[in-house]
Amino acid sequence: MSIGGYVLSAAPNISTGRFLTCDEGIRAKASRMVKNLKRIEKAWFPVS
Amino acid sequence: MMDAYTHLDMSAADPIAEFQLRLSSSRIERALVVEKWSGDNLPCLERIVNSPLPEFRIAPCFRPEPGLPSADFLSEDAVIALRVKTADLPLLGEMGNSLESSKKWLVVHAEKGIAALVRQLISIRKRHQQLRVYVPHLGWPRKEGVDDKDWEGAIMELSQIRGIVIGISAIAHFSREPFPHNDVAPFASRLLQLFSSECLAVGSDYPMFEKDRYAAYMGLAIKWVYRTVPEWSPILESDCFSNHLPPSR
Numbered sequence: 107m108s109i110g111g112y113v114l115s116a117a118p119n120i121s122t123g124r125f126l127t128c129d130e131g132i133r134a135k136a137s138r139m140v141k142n143l144k145r146i147e148k149a150w151f152p153v154s
Numbered sequence: 155m156m157d158a159y160t161h162l163d164m165s166a167a168d169p170i171a172e173f174q175l176r177l178s179s180s181r182i183e184r185a186l187v188v189e190k191w192s193g194d195n196l197p198c199l200e201r202i203v204n205s206p207l208p209e210f211r212i213a214p215c216f217r218p219e220p221g222l223p224s225a226d227f228l229s230e231d232a233v234i235a236l237r238v239k240t241a242d243l244p245l246l247g248e249m250g251n252s253l254e255s256s257k258k259w260l261v262v263h264a265e266k267g268i269a270a271l272v273r274q275l276i277s278i279r280k281r282h283q284q285l286r287v288y289v290p291h292l293g294w295p296r297k298e299g300v301d302d303k304d305w306e307g308a309i310m311e312l313s314q315i316r317g318i319v320i321g322i323s324a325i326a327h328f329s330r331e332p333f334p335h336n337d338v339a340p341f342a343s344r345l346l347q348l349f350s351s352e353c354l355a356v357g358s359d360y361p362m363f364e365k366d367r368y369a370a371y372m373g374l375a376i377k378w379v380y381r382t383v384p385e386w387s388p389i390l391e392s393d394c395f396s397n398h399l400p401p402s403r
Contacts, residue, residue: 147155147158147184150259
């Protein structure tokens with residue numbers, strides 16, 4: 107997942123339990139956050 | 155992802171092309187290009203209107219004396235907002251109705267501070283209940299480097315007005331510290347407490363900072379928004395969230 111020049115990595119070497127990056131719950135949360143930010147974007151770019 | 159507040163670098167040979175390069179190298183897909191009060195970037199905004207580019211929307215400045223922008227210009231699809239100074243809000247007149255009925259946005263400017271702006275917005279809301287209002291730049295938390303003592307009260311009032319969107323932008327402008335401007339982060343956190351992520355936009359205020367750090371500034375604003383979600387906090391602070399800046403030019 108890439109946001110604004112930052113890359114959220116899900117590389118195997120970091121999914122050791124210390125980070126929850128690959129957890130489905132986190133992904134769902136991330137998805138909702140992006141959706142909220144996208145809501146305004148869609149208002150401004152309705153045909154995109 | 156969208157940059158919800160940018161100007162253009164008018165020192166570039168082709169400011170639009172230059173900014174398109176910034177976008178693509180930063181993985182930002184779209185942007186709202188706002189006219190500067192100097193008007194120097196207006197020819198570029200007109201170019202975007204005349205030859206629409208799908209990644210751009212524009213916000214021209216309201217200039218009541220010459221009556222700009224024209225109703226025709228405001229009705230263009232690429233024009234999705236009007237930038238208005240606090241002092242000029244009472245002069246909006248018919249243009250306020252046009253904005254409201256066309257579902258375009260009012261982008262406000264707090265040249266007299268956020269308290270004066272909020273007073274005007276409360277008044278405007280009585281006349282235009284459906285008007286969409288975008289308050290950029292963290293609601294102007296500082297004036298000339300000094301904390302605005304009225305900011306907290308004003309944004310609390312602002313949070314009671316329906317349909318307000320707040321922009322996390324112009325971070326460098328309000329900071330007294332170098333990047334990553336940690337002294338400004340608490341203002342963003344407070345806004346997030348009051349407004350929630352549903353009423354937030356992330357913008358850059360390009361090129362009013364180190365231009366080659368465009369991606370870093372967008373990433374910083376995004377990080378400040380996302381880290382308020384408890385589950386995200388450890389991720390954003392960890393190695394998983396790696397900063398990939400475009401190469402310096």
